Amino acid sequence: MEFCCKVHSTIGAFNSEDWDQLDISNNPFCKYSFFAALEDSDVVCNETGWEPKYIAIYQANTLVAAAPCFIKSHPMGEYVFDWSWSDAYERYGLPYYPKLICAVPFTPVTGPRLMVAPQADSSHLIPVLIEQMKELGRHIDGSGVHILFPDDTVSTFIRPEDLHKRKAVQFHWLNRKYQDFDDFLSQLTSRKRKNIKKERKSIVEQGIEIDTKEGHQISTGDWHIFYQFYRQTYLKRSGHEGYLNQTFFELLGKTMPNNLVMITGIKDDNIVAASLFLKSDTTLFGRYWGCHTENNHLHFELCYYQGIEYCIKHKLDVFEAGAQGEHKLIRGFEPIFTFSYHSLFNPQFNQAIADFLNREMKQVENYLKDAKRYLPYKEI
Numbered sequence: 001m002e003f004c005c006k007v008h009s010t011i012g013a014f015n016s017e018d019w020d021q022l023d024i025s026n027n028p029f030c031k032y033s034f035f036a037a038l039e040d041s042d043v044v045c046n047e048t049g050w051e052p053k054y055i056a057i058y059q060a061n062t063l064v065a066a067a068p069c070f071i072k073s074h075p076m077g078e079y080v081f082d083w084s085w086s087d088a089y090e091r092y093g094l095p096y097y098p099k100l101i102c103a104v105p106f107t108p109v110t111g112p113r114l115m116v117a118p119q120a121d122s123s124h125l126i127p128v129l130i131e132q133m134k135e136l137g138r139h140i141d142g143s144g145v146h147i148l149f150p151d152d153t154v155s156t157f158i159r160p161e162d163l164h165k166r167k168a169v170q171f172h173w174l175n176r177k178y179q180d181f182d183d184f185l186s187q188l189t190s191r192k193r194k195n196i197k198k199e200r201k202s203i204v205e206q207g208i209e210i211d212t213k214e215g216h217q218i219s220t221g222d223w224h225i226f227y228q229f230y231r232q233t234y235l236k237r238s239g240h241e242g243y244l245n246q247t248f249f250e251l252l253g254k255t256m257p258n259n260l261v262m263i264t265g266i267k268d269d270n271i272v273a274a275s276l277f278l279k280s281d282t283t284l285f286g287r288y289w290g291c292h293t294e295n296n297h298l299h300f301e302l303c304y305y306q307g308i309e310y311c312i313k314h315k316l317d318v319f320e321a322g323a324q325g326e327h328k329l330i331r332g333f334e335p336i337f338t339f340s341y342h343s344l345f346n347p348q349f350n351q352a353i354a355d356f357l358n359r360e361m362k363q364v365e366n367y368l369k370d371a372k373r374y375l376p377y378k379e380i
Contacts (some may be wrong), residue, residue, distance in 0.1 A: 005055070006056045007054065008054045011035040011068075014056070019031075019063070022116065027109075029285075030115065036251075039052060040251055043106075051072075055129060057125060065114070069133060070100070070103065076243075077105055079108035079148070080340045095141075097142075100136055103147070105243075106244065113151075114126045144343050152337075154341075163342060164343065165361075166341070167339060167365070168364060170336055171326070171328040172333060173332055173333045175316060175317050178312045199305075203295075203297060208301075210306060214260065214262075222264075226249065228290070229292065230288050233288075260278060260279075261279060262274060262275070263277070271292075272291060273290065273299075284310060286304075286319070304328065330374060330376050332377070
């Protein structure tokens with residue numbers, strides 16, 4: 001049976017149930033509601049340099065595959081860094097932007113990108129999606145196409161001559177059927193165990209209480225306070241107010257309550273810090289954090305230790321606490337590979353990138369091997 005391929009400029013072109021059935025992993029960042037919140041809050045649009053282009057494949061008017069793509073006019077918010085590539089293009093007088101990426105905006109989280117319905121044939125449809133991406137990339141006069149943070153199942157269907165694979169490293173906590181936090185601590189070396197206990201004890205000594213809210217328990221006032229923290233974090237770190245706005249967070253609260261966890265630190269009856277997590281059936285994703293005043297070790301408590309406790313209590317398998325951060329190693333987060341795929345339309349640059357990625361991959365693999373030496377576990 002023949003397929004029909006279309007490109008839609010808004011997630012609203014899809015039926016939400018049709019879109020969500022493409023991802024059986026229930027990844028919250030791939031949900032219709034997440035993309036709708038990004039669009040409805042004007043976080044992603046042509047003006048912000050994230051112009052939506054959703055590639056869809058239909059069979060007998062039924063959606064069988066899709067890829068969330070965006071026309072990018074700048075490198076910000078991707079977390080797969082290709083600044084040196086754009087610099088090289090500029091030195092040769094060539095435009096690197098626009099480019100086409102298949103990704104979840106502002107979200108360095110592994111998940112489905114080339115999404116295929118469970119009953120459909122991935123071996124056929126994923127190559128079709130890739131060809132449609134390349135066709136769209138050429139149509140917009142882009143420099144190339146990029147797939148960011150896909151789950152590695154797609155590697156089975158991606159040919160090296162079509163897209164070049166890139167590796168990077170993140171740090172994830174893995175739940176080895178721990179009964180409680182003390183059970184987790186018992187698996188660490190004495191020195192690291194004592195350090196974590198000391199950090200957690202200091203939270204109590206500072207008079208800070210921890211409060212956890214889920215879904216509809218998170219009030220409008222909570223979202224307002226949290227957004228102020230989010231803005232302050234970005235202002236201190238990078239001088240801008242962040243990629244997301246308060247409307248986006250409030251929309252998540254309304255449309256994705258079952259995927260949300262907010263953990264706050266309270267001192268003298270005031271919320272002084274907060275962290276926001278999203279979750280699936282198997283994984284907790286630490287996403288955003290902010291504080292009003294600096295308190296010793298509160299970042300570690302709200303962003304790491306409370307997340308670990310939540311995973312143990314709710315029997316989640318994995319805790320992804322965001323990109324980068326080697327300080328996570330001594331707190332039990334293990335180095336794992338993440339992936340991206342790239343193809344540039346200029347043949348000379350495409351070959352240069354392929355050569356670069358081959359050299360870089362060896363360095364990344366050595367880095368992961370070395371990082372494991374700093375894990376705090378007695379044995380793994």
